[in-house]
Amino acid sequence: KNQVEQSPQSLIILEGKNCTLQCNYTVSPFSNLRWYKQDTGRGPVSLTIMTFSENTKSNGRYTATLDADTKQSSLHITASQLSDSASYICVVTDTTSGTYKYIFGTGTRLKVLA
Amino acid sequence: SQTIHQWPATLVQPVGSPLSLECTVEGTSNPNLYWYRQAAGRGLQLLFYSVGIGQISSEVPQNLSASRPQDRQFILSSKKLLLSDSGFYLCACATRRGETQYFGPGTRLLVL
Numbered sequence: 001k002n003q004v005e006q007s008p009q010s011l012i013i014l015e016g017k018n019c020t021l022q023c024n025y026t027v028s029p030f031s032n033l034r035w036y037k038q039d040t041g042r043g044p045v046s047l048t049i050m051t052f053s054e055n056t057k058s059n060g061r062y063t064a065t066l067d068a069d070t071k072q073s074s075l076h077i078t079a080s081q082l083s084d085s086a087s088y089i090c091v092v093t094d095t096t097s098g099t100y101k102y103i104f105g106t107g108t109r110l111k112v113l114a
Numbered sequence: 115s116q117t118i119h120q121w122p123a124t125l126v127q128p129v130g131s132p133l134s135l136e137c138t139v140e141g142t143s144n145p146n147l148y149w150y151r152q153a154a155g156r157g158l159q160l161l162f163y164s165v166g167i168g169q170i171s172s173e174v175p176q177n178l179s180a181s182r183p184q185d186r187q188f189i190l191s192s193k194k195l196l197l198s199d200s201g202f203y204l205c206a207c208a209t210r211r212g213e214t215q216y217f218g219p220g221t222r223l224l225v226l
Binding site: 004031034041042043044045046049089093095100101102104105106107 | 118155156157158159160202204206211212214215216217218219220222
């Protein structure tokens with residue numbers, strides 16, 4: 001079972017609408033949680049990073065939340081634009097044995113329609 | 115800020131042929147370097163990471179190998195490609211362990 005689960009797998013919304021992507025993880029211990037945006041055929045780009053003591057972090061129209069007690073995170077996109085069409089990947093840093101290994105979710109594929 | 119170059123962007127190779135993918139980094143010194151593979155519909159899988167010249171750690175047993183001949187050069191190789199080696203290969207770097215990893219543009223490999 002993957003230690004980082006994302007939902008939904010895919011999502012289609014109309015331009016201008018808001019959406020929320022979910023991430024549940026079991027990685028423990030962990031140092032931080034990141035959200036990346038990956039355009040088709042490109043490398044992922046970091047959007048936000050939160051330590052276990054942070055509850056929310058914003059980057060423009062992107063707002064990430066973290067509940068370390070329930071091991072859940074969400075990424076909220078406000079007033080979506082066509083350029084938001086991409087895969088969004090939740091990544092948790094595993095600090096077991098000091099490895100700081102990235103544990104990746106399988107991503108949510110978002111499609112924004114005009 | 116660092117810039118990561120990967121080439122080629124796309125590669126089609128026959129089964130049994132050798133492979134060499136190159137990754138070079140600009141804008142940072144002594145970075146941690148990573149090779150990932152991304153299969154369709156699956157999360158990124160760490161293949162190798164390196165904390166310095168000549169220092170390679172392998173995460174999963176496989177048909178591939180990695181080398182770091184220079185501080186900012188990371189090479190992924192294979193002597194004989196398998197069909198299962200097809201995928202999207204990403205190189206990443208971080209200034210040090212635990213810091214944000216920055217990804218290159220990727221190489222799409224198709225083994226036929």
